[in-house]
Amino acid sequence: MSAIYDEIQEIRARYPEDRSAVMPALQLAQDRNGGWLSEQAFRDVADALDLTPAYCLSIASFYDMFRLEPVGEHVVEVCTNISCGLKGAQQVIEAFEQELGMRAGETRDDFTLRTVECIGGCGWATVVAVNNRHRLHVSSEDVPAIVAELRGEPVPAAEETDDDD
Structure with missing residues (x-):
């Protein structure tokens, strides 16, 4: 279980469907991962929401607010x-x-x-x-x-x- 699993579960509880929680869960993972989404971050979000890492990547790669590579301060x-x-x-x-x-x-x-x-x-x-x-x-x-x-x-x-x- 990942370090953010419980926090994602709290987010998940606010939504009627797991897929609806993917964007705030990705934002949380990005914030906790130094401002970008690593492969592990995608696995953590996917595991917590019973989704696939590929599905999470498909969402993150569509929106500019998610970063797929390390960023500066x-x-x-x-x-x-x-x-x-x-x-x-x-x-x-x-x-x-x-x-x-x-x-x-x-x-x-x-x-x-x-x-x-x-x-x-x-x-x-x-x-x-x-x-x-x-x-x-x-x-x-x-x-x-x-x-x-x-x-x-x-x-x-x-x-x-x-x-x-």
Whole structure:
């Protein structure tokens, strides 16, 4: 029996069918496994819900919120859906790549940089999830301050303008 078996049973009890509990059980397993789902995590969830690991993988591989590979301490996910794309998502991705010295889809040092299809904030584009917390209306100019904050560095001050001219 896995370490999270009892917790998954508590989740399972909230749902009329075992399959309905698979997403919250996968989220629990991901949280307990350092932010990603290993083969063992799939086996643990499947065993606890009387499902197959393949079924659990099929659910996890469909949704961007589940990660199938190890991630860094800080996970930065940039939405690339149509609304965000129209509001500068590509420029935001490029700014993160430059600031972090890595390409989207990579994990390096303490960071994972990912593009995702949709974060569900189309009215507030461009949306960036930083460690599962949404940042709204992100532009490429915001990126240096976000990265500095994550690194624990002083956040660069915004440039002031003199409107008295």
